[in-house]
Structures are given as C-alpha cells and as structure tokens.
Amino acid sequence: MTATFSSVTQAFATDRSGGHTAVSDERAGTGRAVAGTGATPAPASRPHTRDHRVDALRGLALLMMFVDHMPQNLLNRLTLRNLGFADAAEIFVLLAGYASWLAYGRGFPKNGAKTTFIRIAKRCCRLYLAQTLMLIVCVVTIRTWRNYSPVPVDFLEPELAHGFSDFWRVLVLDALPSNLNILPLYMVLLGAFPLIYLLIRANRFLALALSMALWALININPNINFPNWLDPDGWYFDPLAWQFLFVLGAGAAVEAGRHNGDLPAFPWLRIACGLYLTFSLVEAFPWTQWGLPVIAPLALPSPDKSTLAPLRLLDVMAIFYLVQSSSLARRFSETRLGQALALCGRHSLEVFTVGTILDLFGRLIFTTFGDAWPFQIVINVSGLAILYGVTVIYERKRVRVKAAAAA
Template sequence: MKRLWEIDALRGLMLVLMTVTHLPTRLTDPLGQPFGFVSAAEGFVLLSAFVSGLVYSRIGYSQGVEPMRRAFWKRALKVYLSQAATLLFLFFVITAVSLRIDQEAVKNLVSYYLAQPHRGFIYSLLLIYEPALLDILPMYIFFMLLSPWVMAFGLRHGWLGVMAMSTALWVLAQLGLSEWIYAFTVHWTGLPVPFQEMGAFNTFGWQFLWFTGLWLGASRNAPDARPLRFPSWLVSLAAVVALYGLVWRHFGAHGQAPFGGDVELNLLFDKWQLGPLRLLDLAALGVLAVRFGPAIIERLPRFRWLEAMGSASLPVFCAHLVAVLTVLAFYGDSQTARPWWGDALLLLAVFGWLYAVAWAMLRWDRRKPAVNAAARQPSAMSRVQKPAAPDAKR
C-alpha cells in the first residue's frame, strides 16, 4: 500500500510537539497545546487510528478477517515489546543514575517502583502500573487488541452501532466509570497498585478518539466511499470555535488552564478525561484540516525529515522517551536549568537523535525486503542445469 506522505508529515509534527512539551525547556509552556486546548497527543492518537483503519480495513476487504486480526495482533506485540524495553531502560538505567545523583524529578516519577520494586516491575509489565510519560503505549496496546473485533463488526454491519457504544463509554468515563471499575477490582482482587499510578489517560474516554479515527480510516476503503466534504456553515462554525480556543489559550489570563483554579470547570477541557469542550475544539480543528489542508499542502514544500519521523513513529516515540528521561535524570524538571543557548543546543541534539533513529529504522525496513528476496533466490549451484536424461530411443 502506498504511504500517504501528508499523514506521515503530520504524525512527525505531532512527535515534534510532544517532544518539545515533554522536555523541560523554556518552550515547554508556550508550545504546549499550541492550537488551542488540544495537545499533540490527541492529534497523534487520531492520526494513528486513521492509518490503522486505512491499512487494516484494506487487509480485511482483500484477505478476510483472520489475516486482519493477525496483523493487528502482530502490531500490538511490537508495541508491547517497545513498552517493555522502555520500562527496562527507566527502571535499570535512569532510576539507577537518579538514585546515585539524588535526582528528585525521576524519584518522583517512579515513586511506586521505589517503594515496591518487585510489584512495580511485575505490574508494569502487565500494563497495570504505568509511570508518567510511559502511559500512552499501554492504551495503544489495549486499543489494538480490541480493534480486530470492532473493525470486523464495522465492516460487516456498519459503524453506527460501534460509534454509539463508543460515545456511551465516553459519557460514562466523564461520570467516573474508571474509578468505579478500579474500586470494584480492588474490592474483589486486592489489587495493590494505587489508582493514580495506573496512567493519566482515561482509557474509556480516549477510546472514543481511537475508534473515531479507525472508522474514518476504514471508511476510505469502503466500496461506496466519497470524499469528506462539510457544508459551508459547519466550516464557518468550526473556524469560530477554533479561533476562539486559540485566542483563549494563548491570550487568556490563565494560559493552559482555561478557568484558572476552578477544578470543576477545567474538567470540561480536561486532557486526561478528554473533556467535552476539548473534544469540541479538536473537532473544529479537524473540520478545518480536512477542508483547507489539501490546498495548504500543495503550497508548502515537503518536509522530508518530518515524513521520516512519522513513518517510523513507534521507534521515534520510544526514542523521544529515552531522550526526555535522560534529560530529567541529569537536569531535573526545571524549565530554566539552562540558558537559552543551552536549550537550543539540547533541542538540536534531541531532534538530531530522533531523526537518526527514524533514518536507521527506515533504512532497515528497506533492507529487509531486499534480504528476503535474496534469500528466496536459488543458489548458484542450484541454477546449474542438470544433464538431460538419455533419449529412450537411442
């Protein structure tokens, strides 16, 4: 299947914004949620789901449900191994360095692991204990494991039922579904992991974003697929909502906290729950991207380095975690620990590292088909023709 370089470039941009947000520099706050009350995480999840729907639905249509299911599971295993490797790096490298130099930022990050090292290690590999910054890939794995059945149902019966169920789960997530399930689980199993150590992302809220992207991607391969078009009144409304969110975010009194210290109202824009007003802001930006994105792309040069990072999104995402954890171990989480030129050098080094990882992975992926093709070629000895059988008439 031909890659969509525009999607790869957008995913690369989301990785850049996530890296800038997670690295403690003077750019962390200004570039956090740069387009309004929407972060790079929402864009990255939605784009990844769209690509998954596009790729795996094509497998489902052309080869059937079983090959599609195996492809999903293979991807889920790759993501799990990436998560496990990152956890090992955090526990046995970063934590060891931080204990030696007494780095509070990392000790706070892995406080449960330091208090309960054996339990912390086992439950992290079971994807129950999720240290901060390492809590998005477990959510991905969960979604990838669910997706084969959801995709098969959607391809056979349509997506109305799927999205109705997904919307209901999102509503229940806003009402405390995760906390209720956690309390029920602790009551019956005695689960020792505290709720706040199980990842910041509310899976029941974020599944709506994933399955929306999956549906949009799969719909592009449907036999009756039509180009996405929106009425002019909806585009105008989306422009007003997006502009209002952008101005509120960057010129409002409270920056990234829309309502300042009002916890209840801030939940309407909450990132971890995927609050309703946050979802509205994201939907407005999505409508504008679909309507004006193609025309903008035609006028811009292709950013090959962003495409490379988006094409190798999983290893680059893990590489960005390695960079962020390393910086936290040596510098802590202070955004002013270095002068401006120090921040510039740090960002240059980190993005050089991310591009090097992307380049190496893409080179490896291009090399594998060539190696496999060479392995399938008959050897030189086998190409020697056998002597012809003697003529029976002779």
C-alpha cells in the same frame, strides 16, 4: 546530510504501495463506482499519488510530545498543549485509529482474518516490548543518576524508586508510571480493533453511536476506569473514554476512502472549526507566561484529559478535519519539511520510544544543571536531530527490505 535527506525523501515520495496512508484501495473503489454509472473507469495501471498528510500530522504530534514531556522546556509554549484545549496525545490516538483501519480494516477482506489477527498481535507485541524497554531504561537511569545528583521524586513513582519487588505489576500493566501510559492505551485499543471493525462493517453510524454513548457515560461517571496500582484514580488515559477518539479515526478513514483520501470540504464546517479553534487558542494560551494581559473571555479551567472532556474532543476533531479536507495541507506534506515530518509519522513507534528516553535525559539535565538558554538550545536541537536520524535509519532499512523482496 543534504544528499542523505534527498535520497530518503525521494524513495519515500515515490513509494506508491504499502504503508498506512496509501490510497490505492480507495481509488479502486471509486473506479468501480464510476464504472457502475456507465462512465469510463481509469486504467488499472494509472499511477496513484500518495497522501502524506496523516503521516506528517502524526510526525508533528510525536515531535510535540517529545517537547511537551520536558516541563522545563521553553519550546513547549509553542505546542498544541498551550495553543488549545487538546494536545499531541489526542492527535496521536485519533491517527492511530485512522491508520489502524487502513492497515488492518482493509486487511481483513484482503488478506483474511487469520493473517490480519496475526499482524495485530505482532504489532501489540512490538508495543509491549517498546513499553518494557522504556520502563527499564527509565528505572535504571534514574536510580543510577541519584548516586551522583538528587532527582525529584516525581521522576519515578516511589514504589519503583526503592526496589523491584513490585516491578511485575508494571510488566502486567497493573501499574502505569507517569509518561509511560499512552502505549498501554494503544495496546488496549488495537486489541479491541477486531470488534470495532465488525461494528463498523455492520453499520458505521451505529458503531459511532455506541462508542459515543460509552464515552458519554465515562464523562458522567469518571470513576469507571481500568485499575492502576500506582494511582487510585485508575489509568491516566481512560481507555473506555479514549476509545471514542480511536473509533472516530477509523470512521474518518472509511469516509476519506470514499473521497480519494479527503474528507468532504464543507465551507460552513471549515468556518465553524476555525472559529472554535480560535476560541480554544484564546482560552488556553499562557498569557501570563508571556507577560501579557489575560484576554480569555471565560478563563475556563483545563478540560479533563483522563476522560477526554468534550472541549478537548472538539478541538482535536476540528484540527483533523481542517487538515484532512485541505488541499493546502496536502501540498505542504509534499514539501521537504512535510516529507521529514511524514518520515517521523511512518516510524512512529521508534520515534516515540527514542523520544521518551531522550525526554528523561533532558529532564535530568535541566534539573541538575539548570534550564538556561544554552541547555535549551542543545537539548532541543540535538534531540530533534537524533529523532530525525532514527527515521532516516529505519526508512533506509524499509527501502532495502522492500527492494530485496522485489528482487
């Protein structure tokens, strides 16, 4: 296992081109700016250091989502959902916007509109296939498990539990079951990316202002939402509100590209972010679950997730700013643990798909056999090991394909 880990991470660490977090284009832009001032630009053959922070943060978010989707899992007391107002879903969507700009925003001028449109369409198709696979596995598994042991009704909406007559509604995204609602959001946002790209290229601050205005409107009137046949309130992740987080991620990628992958480090802003996250931690921490006295000064209710309430938005923005402006975070992403997390982030769709299916089996085992410590240890250790194994398999495949193409 150690040899496998070393070989994969070595191949990953030495990859200087491709991928969602490569920074060669940003450095080339910096070189041109320096040349314009009369300074000597860096040689074109100079090796570039890959920034793994975004991949590592996304990998960490995916593992937290795996833990969070099992309510009986005691490990979720240590994830973001209980350590602040935001949780892993906000991190996932913000980084989706960031990665989309690096993958497709730079692709429009580099590869042309037609090629980039095709790449976006293919990615959306892969998301749809993953969504369909998870749905079929969940429905078949739950209906089979019920033949041997009772399963709570909230594991699957009653409309899907008693037959397939309305299954078509799920396939056309007219109905979104619980725990299977974030990939449809990603599909909608990615489908809208060409429009987001045009707005950002025209005027980045105007694009952010328009996106923020739409987000504010949804927070004022939460009834504006996409229809969901399974829920009269609409999509759990309202795309009209969550698009702001996606656009913020794309805008952050543009800004980071001008500073070698870093966001500008302002000491006063880092202090403000740290203070806000401390406040968020004190307010959201599950004091009673740990048998501790509640010391939250305001005892605020959980901010609304469907509309991406302001407290949640500020929370995820503070986390991302501290990570992407930190040299310490960059160094951590180069460690063995950071590289393992980055591998999960690089293969996010595969990790999320397998993790969602493992979540279902974990919930069924906890419900049927109990959530004692032996089951807690087995489910968490085996689940995380399987997810890492998935990343190793897909990373080896990616390296082989790249080597074959180079040969």
